[in-house]
Amino acid sequence: MLDIDYQILKIIYRTNGNARLKHIQDEIKTVKGIKIPLSTINSCIERLEKKKYVDWIRYSPLKLTERGTDLAKELIRHARLLELLLYNELELSAEEAHTESEKFNLLFSCETINRICEKYSHPEECPCGEEISNSSDCFCEKKV
Ligand SMILES: [Zn+2]
Ligand SMILES: [Zn+2]
Numbered sequence: 001m002l003d004i005d006y007q008i009l010k011i012i013y014r015t016n017g018n019a020r021l022k023h024i025q026d027e028i029k030t031v032k033g034i035k036i037p038l039s040t041i042n043s044c045i046e047r048l049e050k051k052k053y054v055d056w057i058r059y060s061p062l063k064l065t066e067r068g069t070d071l072a073k074e075l076i077r078h079a080r081l082l083e084l085l086l087y088n089e090l091e092l093s094a095e096e097a098h099t100e101s102e103k104f105n106l107l108f109s110c111e112t113i114n115r116i117c118e119k120y121s122h123p124e125e126c127p128c129g130e131e132i133s134n135s136s137d138c139f140c141e142k143k144v
Helices: 005-016 019-031 040-051 068-090 094-102 110-119
Strands: none
Touching: 005 040, 005 068, 005 094, 019 110, 040 068, 068 110
């Protein structure tokens, strides 16, 4: 999965079925400081749609499919566990660890992430207090 698709997936997940293209563009601008053309966002969403992560009736807000929701939750879980690792082992601040974890989140396999989860006895919160969902099964892209 491309980083931009991951960003978009997260935004749609967090807006709970109210995301529109313009909203996604604004959110990315806030987080990354770059204004991505709507046409680019459009092709990302078409890619997510093709993989059945997004339901999109044109001109309506975007919604994740069940499969898309599962993937978003799992990838957010990955990021929070990486955050915990950075915080505990490198003594980054909670905030730094939170931001840094997003930068390389997509590079790790589920197996590696699950090692982190085991190492810290299946933590329920990340250092800055967000919930870490428990995964009995993995919804990562390559497995679905
Ligand atoms: Zn996973
Ligand atoms: Zn956090």
